[in-house]
Amino acid sequence: MRRRGGQRAACRTPDAQGSAGGRRPPRIALKAVLLAGALLAGAAVMTAAAPESTVPPRATPPQASTPVRLAQGAGGGADGSGSAFVSEGVLPGSPGKGRERIVADLDQNRVAITAGFDGSEIFVFGAVKRTGPEPVSGPLGVAITLVGPPEKIIVRKKERVKGLWINRDSLVIEAAPSFYALATSGPLEQLVAEDERLRYRIGIRQQIFSLEGIEKAAQAAPFIEALIRLQEKKGVYRILEGAVQLSEATLFHARIPLPANLTEGDYEARIFLTRGGQVVDRAETTIPVHKVGLERWIWRLAHEHPLTYGLLAIALAALTGWIAATFFAILRR
Amino acid sequence: MQIYLPIAEMSVNVFVLLGLGGLVGVMSGMFGVGGGFLLTPLLMLLGVPSTISVATVANQVVGSSVSGVLAQIRRRGVDFRMGLVLLAGGLAGAAFGMILFEKLRRMGQADLLISLSYVVFLGAIGSLMLLESLRAMVQSRKGPVRRKLHRHGLIHRLPVKIRFRTSGLYISIFPPLLVGAGVGVLVAIMGVGGGFIMVPAMIYVLEMPTKVVIGTSLFQITFVAAFTTILHAVNSQSVDLVLAIFLLLGGAIGAQIGTRLGARMPAEQLRILLALLVLAVCIRLGLGLVIEPDELYSLEIVRGG
Numbered sequence: 001m002r003r004r005g006g007q008r009a010a011c012r013t014p015d016a017q018g019s020a021g022g023r024r025p026p027r028i029a030l031k032a033v034l035l036a037g038a039l040l041a042g043a044a045v046m047t048a049a050a051p052e053s054t055v056p057p058r059a060t061p062p063q064a065s066t067p068v069r070l071a072q073g074a075g076g077g078a079d080g081s082g083s084a085f086v087s088e089g090v091l092p093g094s095p096g097k098g099r100e101r102i103v104a105d106l107d108q109n110r111v112a113i114t115a116g117f118d119g120s121e122i123f124v125f126g127a128v129k130r131t132g133p134e135p136v137s138g139p140l141g142v143a144i145t146l147v148g149p150p151e152k153i154i155v156r157k158k159e160r161v162k163g164l165w166i167n168r169d170s171l172v173i174e175a176a177p178s179f180y181a182l183a184t185s186g187p188l189e190q191l192v193a194e195d196e197r198l199r200y201r202i203g204i205r206q207q208i209f210s211l212e213g214i215e216k217a218a219q220a221a222p223f224i225e226a227l228i229r230l231q232e233k234k235g236v237y238r239i240l241e242g243a244v245q246l247s248e249a250t251l252f253h254a255r256i257p258l259p260a261n262l263t264e265g266d267y268e269a270r271i272f273l274t275r276g277g278q279v280v281d282r283a284e285t286t287i288p289v290h291k292v293g294l295e296r297w298i299w300r301l302a303h304e305h306p307l308t309y310g311l312l313a314i315a316l317a318a319l320t321g322w323i324a325a326t327f328f329a330i331l332r333r
Numbered sequence: 334m335q336i337y338l339p340i341a342e343m344s345v346n347v348f349v350l351l352g353l354g355g356l357v358g359v360m361s362g363m364f365g366v367g368g369g370f371l372l373t374p375l376l377m378l379l380g381v382p383s384t385i386s387v388a389t390v391a392n393q394v395v396g397s398s399v400s401g402v403l404a405q406i407r408r409r410g411v412d413f414r415m416g417l418v419l420l421a422g423g424l425a426g427a428a429f430g431m432i433l434f435e436k437l438r439r440m441g442q443a444d445l446l447i448s449l450s451y452v453v454f455l456g457a458i459g460s461l462m463l464l465e466s467l468r469a470m471v472q473s474r475k476g477p478v479r480r481k482l483h484r485h486g487l488i489h490r491l492p493v494k495i496r497f498r499t500s501g502l503y504i505s506i507f508p509p510l511l512v513g514a515g516v517g518v519l520v521a522i523m524g525v526g527g528g529f530i531m532v533p534a535m536i537y538v539l540e541m542p543t544k545v546v547i548g549t550s551l552f553q554i555t556f557v558a559a560f561t562t563i564l565h566a567v568n569s570q571s572v573d574l575v576l577a578i579f580l581l582l583g584g585a586i587g588a589q590i591g592t593r594l595g596a597r598m599p600a601e602q603l604r605i606l607l608a609l610l611v612l613a614v615c616i617r618l619g620l621g622l623v624i625e626p627d628e629l630y631s632l633e634i635v636r637g638g
Contacts, residue, residue, distance in 0.1 A: 115575075118335040118344050152635040156441050159629075164622045167441045167631070178634075226630035260335065260344030291339065298339040302570045310566030313574045314559045317396030320578050324585030325400030332589075 085271060085283035101129045102273050102283040111289040119260040122146060125253035128273060134249060138276020141191035142244045142252045143202060148179025149265030155223040171223035176208045178263035179236045183243035183254045193277035200272060200279055204228055204237055235259040264290055340573035341385050354583025362591020364607045369394050369525035370455060371614060383444050385573055387524030388565035392577040394526040394558040397584050398551045405548030412499035412545045416552040418506060419513035423557035426517025431564045434522045441633060450523050452619045458529055459611035466604040500541045508539055513553060520561045526554040
């Protein structure tokens with residue numbers, strides 16, 4: 001890796017490495033982080049060194065394909081009232097929890113699927129608000145999950161029958177998320193203990209439900225593995241270990257890429273703050289993803305008035321074919 | 334430039350769609366066949382779900398044959414009475430094909446049904462065409478052989494005879510009904526116009542004169558494809574209008590190129606080329622059924638329930 005100049009210089013000009021695609025990094029996002037950081041630095045009791053020497057260099061330059069808009073109240077508050085995320089505040093259970101809270105926001109609070117939709121990106125940023133000195137009960141971690149609306153999926157397995165490979169066995173998955181992304185600030189096993197992962201349903205497996213009985217669980221396992229493998233291949237299940245940039249144990253941000261083949265619905269974004277493998281706070285918000293304009297109109301017509309849609313499809317196809325043929329016939333003369 | 338297909342729920346490059354439509358257009362311009370038999374498998378390769386491919390290509394066929402029918406009507410190349418009989422059979426066949434398609438789709442065997450029908454029909458038509466063209470090439474070297482004007486086979490012995498004036502035929506109503514029905518089934522389950530089966534059947538089975546074959550088959554195909562589009566739209570909401578329109582636009586451009594290319598090549602060679610292409614698609618699909626796939630598992634997202 002190449003690094004030009006000193007660290008301070010690198011903070012002002014995002015390094016060449018990240019902006020390889022030639023896209024202009026939206027500086028505003030970085031500014032937002034810095035702004036939130038500056039505001040929160042006052043509230044938090046900092047135990048480490050001065051912020052400006054370490055905060056920015058690790059922040060990889062943004063690669064947003066969508067223009068970054070700041071949600072309202074992004075920098076708004078040390079009290080978190082203007083933030084899109086609702087923090088749980090004090091979690092019941094173990095003592096020591098509740099002293100650290102999440103204050104976070106998103107760059108966009110809704111995703112619109114337009115005719116030219118080619119995937120998008122959710123930029124999550126936030127900070128840890130402390131009411132006392134930084135606890136020493138293990139290292140701090142941040143895990144962010146983004147879960148799409150559940151779908152019923154049939155997983156089929158091909159088998160050789162009389163020389164032909166055809167679908168034989170199948171497993172019905174009652175609910176599997178249509179999209180699942182998990183971004184963490186480090187290796188998941190170290191960040192969140194297994195019981196906490198089960199409790200808060202962190203991880204793809206914790207999101208997949210089939211109605212098969214326990215006795216069939218062993219047979220179901222390869223089907224569930226296949227489901228995860230195929231969904232990962234489609235780009236709708238992603239484990240992004242290390243994608244959350246955590247600076248000074250206070251500021252964090254992450255980019256979660258959204259593929260073009262998104263399913264409509266409400267996407268749940270959750271942030272988990274962990275210390276020594278235990279979840280100490282969580283915050284969540286909902287991001288609606290919807291088709292808009294013509295895309296929405298076509299889809300609704302197809303599903304709500306299928307006969308009209310069918311007739312329209314025929315009429316439009318006939319018209320297009322006829323116009324194109326006439327156009328070229330005129331051209332040839 | 335990407336376009337989001339609202340029904341297939343995926344984003345595809347516009348130029349890929351135009352190119353695909355164009356390629357099929359070149360085919361249809363060169364060989365005079367619809368090209369649906371290439372379009373459906375190509376869309377599936379692109380990642381469009383098979384049911385949406387089949388339904389959308391049926392819609393595309395409507396658009397690509399409409400202008401042809403209009404031109405043929407002007408040229409008096411359509412035997413309307415024969416067309417209507419074929420159409421009656423075609424609609425019944427399409428309805429039956431839809432029931433079969435839906436049943437197998439529920440069982441998760443739609444892909445198998447589509448692939449198998451492609452392999453069988455492309456294989457049969459491709460080899461027949463190849464043999465026929467090779468024989469014709471050999472014969473043209475030996476000198477022409479006169480074919481009998483009238484053969485009295487089975488189709489002349491069946492009851493309920495009808496006079497088809499434009500075609501100059503007096504035959505039973507059943508063979509055209511059956512031919513129409515067979516093609517109707519194919520439109521429903523394969524998403525093809527069926528011209529590649531219809532035209533040989535009309536020439537060799539019904540013994541129609543060549544000048545009305547193209548027009549009459551286009552006439553029947555247009556209506557059967559329209560009917561199938563509606564059935565798919567109502568049954569499974571799998572017709573993607575946006576996809577169909579981009580394929581049509583590409584197809585219109587491709588057809589112009591294809592017509593010019595076709596005019597430069599000798600007809601016999603052209604037919605051999607088409608036969609080889611049909612066989613290649615057949616072999617490709619056939620291998621997919623026989624060779625162990627890389628991924629044994631597949632997903633089906635159950636919508637609306």
